Amino acid sequence: MSVLVLVLAVAAACCLGFGFVLQQAAASHAPKSDYLSPRLLLDLMKVRSWLAGIGLMVCGMILGALALGKGEVSLVEPLLATNLLFAMALSRHRTGQRLGRQGWAGLWLLAGGVSAFLVAGEPQGGRAVSSPLRHWLVIGVVAGLALLLTAFAKHSRSGVAPALLGVAAGLLYGLQDALTRVSGQRLSDGGWATLVTSWQPYAVIVLGVTGLILVQSAFEAGPLRMSLPALTAAQPLAGIACGIGFMGDQVRTDTGALAWQAAGLAAIVGGIVLLGLHPAMPEGPRGGRPTSSLQPR
Numbered sequence: 001m002s003v004l005v006l007v008l009a010v011a012a013a014c015c016l017g018f019g020f021v022l023q024q025a026a027a028s029h030a031p032k033s034d035y036l037s038p039r040l041l042l043d044l045m046k047v048r049s050w051l052a053g054i055g056l057m058v059c060g061m062i063l064g065a066l067a068l069g070k071g072e073v074s075l076v077e078p079l080l081a082t083n084l085l086f087a088m089a090l091s092r093h094r095t096g097q098r099l100g101r102q103g104w105a106g107l108w109l110l111a112g113g114v115s116a117f118l119v120a121g122e123p124q125g126g127r128a129v130s131s132p133l134r135h136w137l138v139i140g141v142v143a144g145l146a147l148l149l150t151a152f153a154k155h156s157r158s159g160v161a162p163a164l165l166g167v168a169a170g171l172l173y174g175l176q177d178a179l180t181r182v183s184g185q186r187l188s189d190g191g192w193a194t195l196v197t198s199w200q201p202y203a204v205i206v207l208g209v210t211g212l213i214l215v216q217s218a219f220e221a222g223p224l225r226m227s228l229p230a231l232t233a234a235q236p237l238a239g240i241a242c243g244i245g246f247m248g249d250q251v252r253t254d255t256g257a258l259a260w261q262a263a264g265l266a267a268i269v270g271g272i273v274l275l276g277l278h279p280a281m282p283e284g285p286r287g288g289r290p291t292s293s294l295q296p297r
Helices: 003-027 039-044 048-070 073-080 083-095 100-121 132-155 161-196 200-221 224-245 255-276
Strands: none
Touching (some): 048 073, 048 161, 073 161, 083 100, 083 255, 132 224
16 A cells, blocks of 8 residues: 555545534534525535635545545545544544543544455455446446435434435545546546546536535534434445446455455444544534524634
C-alpha cells in the first residue's frame, strides 16, 4: 500500500469527520418544511458553521479523489470509513465525554477491521469490466436501493428516517467515489476532451448534490448518532462493491482470505455502530424534526 494513498485517505477522513459534526449542528435547527428539499441547502447557506463544515467536506472529497486517483477503490474506501473516529474526537472534545469501554471497543473494532480487510484482501487494480450489462447492473442496484430507502424515509412515521437516509447517502457516495476514479482514468488516458464528453463526471456532480441533500435531511431529522454511523458504514460497502463489480479491482479469493475480509468488514460495521451510539455523539434536539427557522451564527 502506497504511503501517499494512506496519507491522502486518512487526511480526507479527518476533514469529512470534522465537517459532518459541524454540518449536523447547523442542520438540526433547519425548518421542517425543508426536509428532503433543495431549499434545505439554500437555508443552510446562511449559517456560517454549516459553511465551515461544507468547506471541510469539500477538502475531504478533493483529498479522497486524489487518493482514488492513486489507489484502488477497494483500498481507499475502508480508510475513508475512519472519518467516524475524527467525528468522535471532535464530538468528545465538545461534550467532554470520556471514551470508556464502548468508545475504546468501537475504536479498536474499526481500526482492526480496516487493517484486517486490507491485509487479508490485498486490494489491487485490474482491468475495468467491459460488459455494459454488468456495469449498469451494479450502478442500478446501488442507486435503486438508495432511492428505495429514501422513499421509505420520506413516508416513515418512526424514528428510523435518519438511519435510512444515512444509508441511502452512503450508497450514493460510494458510487460517486467509484465514478470519480473512472473520471480520473479518462482524464489521464484521453485528456480533458475525453473527460468532458463522458457521462461519468456529470453523474459525479448529480450524485454529490443528491447525496448532500440526503445527508443534511438526515442530520435535520435526528441526532448524529442515528445518521452518521449508517452513512459511514454504507459508503465503503458500496464503494467496494462498485470497485469489484465494474472497476476491475481484485482481492484475494482463497477461503482464508475471504473469511478475514468478511470478519474485517463486520468489525468495521460493528465499530462504527459502537462509536456512533457513544454518549459523546451529539443527540440533537428531541421530539422529531425542528420547526424553528435558521439564524446565521
